[in-house]
Amino acid sequence: MKYSDLAQAQAQVLIDLMKEGKPFLPFLKPGDPSTINGLPYNPTTGKAYRGGNRVMLWLAGMVNHYEDNRWMTYKQALSVGAQVRKGEKGIPLRKVIFPNGQEADNATVVQPPHPKGASVEPWMDKPRTFPFSVFNAEQIDGLPPPPKRPESTPHERHERCEALVKASGAVVIHGASSPHYAPRADKIGMPYPERFLEPAGYYAALTHELAHWSGHESRLNRDLTGSFGSESYAREEMIAETASHIMGVELGIGHDPTQHAAYIHHWMKIAKEDPNFFYTAATAAEKVCDFLGLERFTYEPLPQILPPAELAEGALDRLPVLETAVAVIAKAALVPLGIAM
């Protein structure tokens, strides 16, 4: 499958969901253990997937009702002594390799030239993209049960949010009628915390505005000039929503994607013209989280039983064809999610 076809197929999955008025990110309840455990990660490396790959796996987990958030390649399953069940279809993801052989972590993928002319490092020029497939732990036999993340109290979670906001140095003015960020004044306006039903809702709104704040020209320098209803506004909104979703998981405060309704129409239109939209927005969202110094949870990698080089020849014969896998996720996405907008 050509890379452009993969991008198109992945964009179509999200467009189809939005067409039905469904959010493209899962609803996360604050403090829910499944929220805390909600980052799709690779148990053979212990690291979470990033950027667009993370979004695709969130979506695949949501539409297929997987409780397990571990994903790995067919080969990686074998390397830890496990086996993908016969007939299971993988989820296609993308890997980006730069000309110097360095692999992008999906947070350093080159973006289209910034309107204000930010330059691109020469070694990052002309990266090549390779498709690969991963399987959910629920499609694999022989894995140990998933490890749990350490539990935290609401107080500890709110302290972490406060620390993140404080460390950013953002100016937050309370008393506003609704949460917003004003780029020209470079200030975040927030209603008083007691106006929210619960503290987690206050912090979820604040991390969203903090994501916008990171885009100021003195910081990550994103285009914040769009007026409400414009394409650049909708693009920025997708970045802020994805970033606050990542923060919602890492900080354990949850995230409510039903606020999306106002933008879905714009996002569908952009994605139809630019199938890479979701990936570039998710990449920018990872940069926001890195810029804010969000602490990322990592897991202990599973012990390797079989080094990948010693994998038996023919063990990969049963790898499903990528085209089939794309068809599966596209079809699965049409299954109602039971999430009301």
Ligand SMILES: [Zn+2]
């Ligand atoms: Zn916003």
